[in-house]
Amino acid sequence: MKHLLAMLGCWLGLLLVTPVVQAANTPLPPTLEPLLEALVDAKLSQAAPVLTRLEAEGGEAILPLFRTMLAGDLYYIKASKRVIAVTEMAGEETQLDLLSGAPIDRLSKREISKIRVNNSLRGQLRDAISRLQLGSVSASVREAAVRALLSDLAPGTLDAIRVARLNEGSADVREVMDMALALNRLNTATEAADRIEAIAQLEGSLEGPVRNALNRIADSDPVPQVQQAAQKALVGIEQRVEFYAFIDQLFFGLSLGSVLLLAAIGLAITFGVMGVINMAHGEMIMLGAYTTYVVQLLMPNHIDYSLWVAIPMAFIVAGLAGVLLERLVIRHLHGRPLETLLATFGVSLVLQQLVRTVFSPLNRQVASPEWMSGSWEINPVLSLTLNRLYILAFALLVFFALMLLLKKSSLGLNVRAVSQNRDMARSMGIRTGWVDAMTFGLGSGIAGIAGVALSQLTNVGPNLGQAYIIDSFMVVVFGGVGNLWGTLVAAFSLGIANKFLEPVTGAVLASILVLVFIILFIQKRPKGLFPQKGRAAE
């Protein structure tokens, strides 16, 4: 929870910082003008030397241009060959003359042309930005810059680090700089004693380049003592790496589990509580995902907030579809499970084709909000992706909200009463038909919410639902029909089992093994992990 809060803080901080960077656009020295023209004229293969000169002559002033270029926002005016930055903020396009640092009157797409970048230029830009950032005012930026440079310690880079080391005020950054210098000593020192000293300095570092260098030394250093020192240092490092790899895998498992939970929890209500085998459950998820798409279409300038609108909308859309499905089809097939299965399967096909006709058979593009992209880097070997982290938290939130609803609200009471003994409930004056419709709507609405979450992870297309229907049934049956806690435990244990099997067996075999396990398990315990007890279960 603390970490989550910290993350939220970071995110808010980022939101505040970004506009400041945008505004602090200082003019470039006019001496760079010929170089910028050369950049405009250069072909992709000729641009590298121009960038090198720009870096050398421009110094820190060139940073905004490099950043713009790396982001692919660098353009030039066709008529005057002036270099401009074209950025979009909240749907508003701004064009900035980079030489003067002043905004210009908006030119149409035809009057400007993009300065193209390819992978090797992107690599060069990134390194150059890191080198230039060694002089940044923020310690964390400087530290990140040194870490980024570790993999490519060219002589020029090393000189830059040495110079920066002299004036470095922050102890943390100095430590990373020392690590970079020690790594260089390890790679280049001719004296064995120097190398051993460097190894001692590098002990415990989790950085990839350090581990690679140590591995190489441990295998092939000409002096046996150095080899031994490197091997010893590696043992400690590898232990920590393995520990973090385990945490990483656990997180992957929990994350897959949260997806399964979201997909299955609605079904746990319709199938588990009402006993209806609803093959159209997947399509309710799909409807939720398409709702997200439509919401984003309606508010293209506020993608960051679109999900907050999409969640209630998806609940309403899918919930209404569920209520309609119950009133029009399922109600009439009460007590005939086989016919319900076939009818809902038909409905699922109808819904799929409907979506194909309305939205086209192509997948639709659902954008990820800025705050859900990227990852939370804890250390060089462990980073958790933000979208998965949010979805994990969201799945748990939905689960507990639903628990609360069923336990504390009068609807929940009615639902539980009807599911335990329909006839008795009716004779107590509960409108069972109405409760059925509401329950089905609730289950479908939650499936819709799951669709919003899934739209962030996978494709939004007509087949979205099919991919999750089998998994959902598997989770509900494994957990025990009619038991929400069972669904929770089943979803997470299947997710974790899958992710721990995957590296060993491969993705295809892992899902087969999980399926086989469930079949065997159901043979032994037909009612799942947490069977319902008492007369109501009969």
Added chain:
Amino acid sequence: MKIKSLAVGVALAMGASSLSFSVLAADTIKVGVLHSLSGTMAISETTLKDTVLMMIEEQNKKGGLLGKQLEPVVVDPASNWPLFAEKTRELLTQEDVDVIFGCWTSVSRKSALPVLEELNGLMFYPVQYEGEESSKNVFYTGAAPNQQAVPAVDYLMNELGVERWVLAGTDYVYPRTTNKILEAYLKANGVAEADIMINYTPFGHSDWQSIVSDIKKFGGEGKKTAVVSTINGDANVPFYKELGNQGVSSEDIPVVAFSVGEEELSGIDTAPLVGHMAAWNYFQSVDTDLNSEFIQKWHAFTGDDSRVTNDPMEATYVGFNMWAQAVQQAGTTDVDAVEQAMIGQEVPNLTGGTALMNKNHHLSKPVLIGEIQDDGQFEVVWETEGVVPGDAWSDFLPGSMDLIADWTAPITCGNYNVKTESCGGQAN
């Protein structure tokens, strides 16, 4: 045989004698279109159906073929592989079509193939595929592995200095065969077993966390690493998203894909893909007069200026034009005559130069490698010098290196073994 050649003769004579006669006769040349319009493959195949319809419309505006109008017969095999065989039979027996343009997945082609051979039909297959096949009744206008996968690996190895390789694919015949060929090719080029990682995932795989994390680990061991992706269709989007989220950038570990084109990119947020690559024989961004004309026509035909064009569309374009030329040259739509006339046909590519139909029913065409841009288009970063002839049987697989396909006399065989000098030396 005698009757057949007689028929050809009569047809020839008729075609030559009077054009007006055929115009007066209300009959048409029927063109079958065998592309899925529903089910999972509809996403890719509906575009190709539209392309064929556009080409037919165009040809009809020019006066049709042999003085007859072309008539499209569209059927929907619904992404259901056995249905491809049934629909092929329906097209050939009930509708009596003269040619079929169709199929996308290899399994659908394999399903239609026996029917085509039994009823002596003619099909144009416009998608890149794994090779290891050459049928008398099929013309392959998409790329064989040596026209896509092998040049892409060459580019990565020679231009980017890649030393470690991740071969990631969806678990079915095209990725498995392509990866087998690539693995053999890499090893022949001195890449060690430990530097190759092979990974297969199910269709529509969406949880890429551990695989991407493995790739990251594999690529973080000091040698330049690249991913060669034969991941198919829908699974690509979550894959690239996960790469982006775990901070794997195209500068560190570039991914070169063989199944990601403009059409696939049009449905997704391209931000995490920028800088990754694809290898094809055509990109919409290639700036030639012919290409911009084609794109214009496509926009006019679909009435949608945002519709993209892609490689299988160009393959359909080339195939259709070659067929039209061959029919005109043969003066008939008879399958055997057209099949012989097809070999040696030349048609201008949309990307410049000409495509040539070889004796093995595969095309010679240029290979391009493009980097994905944020507008969903590709920037060409490399192309082969001249054209690459399609190789039906790979030179890097033990079973097929001695096989060739040659549909001209005296060999007239799709799997001729040059060592034993016999036809039918089946691979694997």
